[in-house]
Amino acid sequence: MTSYLIRGAAPLGGEPTDLLLTDGVIAATGADAAAGADSDTQVVDAEGLVALPGLVDLHTHLREPGREDAETVWSGTRAAAVGGFTAVHAMANTYPVADTAGVVEQVWRLGREAGWVDVLPVGAVTVGLAGEQLAELGAMATSKARVRVFSDDGKCVWDPVLMRRALEYVKAFDGVVAQHAQEPRLTEGAQMNEGVVSAELGLTGWPAVAEESIIARDVLLAEHVGSRVHICHLSTAGSVEIVRWAKSRGIDVTAEVTPHHLLLTDDLARSYDPVFKVNPPLRTEEDVLALRAALADGTIDIVATDHAPHPVEDKDCEWADAAFGMTGLETALPVVIETMVEPGLLDWAGVARVLSTAPARIGRVEGHGRPIAVGEPANLTLVDPAARVTVDGAHQATTSRNTPFQGRTLPGRVVATFLRGRPTVLDAQPVAEHTGGSR
Secondary structure, rough: OOEEEEEEEEEEEOOOOOEEEEEEEEEEEOHHHHHHOOOOOOEOOOOOOEEOEEEEEEEEEEEEOOOOOOOHHHHHHHHHHHEEEEEEEEEOOOOOOOOHHHHHHHHHHHHHHOOOOEEEEEEEHHHOOOOOOOHHHHHHHHHOOOOOOOOOOOOOOHHHHHHHOOOHHHHOOOEEEOOOOOHHHHHOOEEEEEEHHHHHHHOOOOHHHHHHHHHHHHHHHHHHHHEEEEEEEOHHHHHHHHHHHHHHOOOOOEEOHHHHHHHHHHHHHHHOOOOHOOOOOOOOOOHHHHHHHHHHHOOEEEEOOOEOOOOOHOOOOHHHHHHOOOOOOOOHHHHHHHHHHHHEEEEEEEHHHHHHHHHHHHHHOOOOOOOOOOOEEEEEEEEEEEEEOOOOOHHHOOOOOOOOOOEEEEEEEEEEEEEEEEEEEEOEEEOOOHHOOOO
């Protein structure tokens, strides 16, 4: 394996130093890095760049198997690498659903073949996401994919008895249930956030209580059975308060927020552009500010993309008929920089916490989210904090074009991504030769 000498990078925004990557690990730092390099070592000029541990996404939709017209494991993980990620969790709402050992192993193998990032399949909680019968949780956990995160994301595990059984079951192998908190009876036909804007537009509203009531129920269930529960794409100020209360009681709950919920509001629905239609819906400015504060103080543990690619025909239509979802892998870090770093709510160590260390811990991902130190796996992201890039969906690595940030100029750019010491991105471009081939 080729060695790389990264010159002048600033780990977590600190003092610049050199990093030597050899045999998949950080072999040396500082003066020892240059001393340990040989004539075959490739040099990467990282002056002015911030070094972060490789980003980890706990919530990615790769669509394969079944919806390769929207995304494949290869294209989605390439987009992840461009966004600075070295590991992603692939959600279970594929066709067929990832509710058996066979399907999760298929996704896991596709990820290994692609080689852009490590792919950790998420197993469905219930068979076919139907909410009627527990899926093969144990078989998925002991499969080659070693599933530790289970979710019916896209649908809520609405039955409290099933939810309790799932929480009890995953305790045996230190798993976690990641809940899509949406009371289905309160959101029938809902199109956007319930509030002033929905009333003005005449669109069926999606009340905050539909999310908050499920979170309240599930943190109490987790406390009752002594299990871990994770809240997907938390989106309201009320949800923040429930999670804060649960943590104060010592309940083992974690929560994520998406980049789009940190930046965008329901006022964008006035355009009737379906690119802004998402589940859960964009909320109010008050909610956005509450989410930012909660991420800063640790009430919300992580940022997760909920990258949801769709083919053009599923979005280029009337609002009511459009699919829910937005892409996000390639814009997640810039949005976090704009909403959290530039206002002073997070420093670069905080960025590493919410986009790498904490998601790796929650998902039990080995070798990721580790310190930038000698002997650690060389999963790294180099970021240019001074760059400003205008988003152009037509030139992104993802197959789909449904980015809500089209035409928006965002701060920061991923210059390089290293997966176990091997570059998957250099000079802000995917490295085509990083694997033995492509799909």
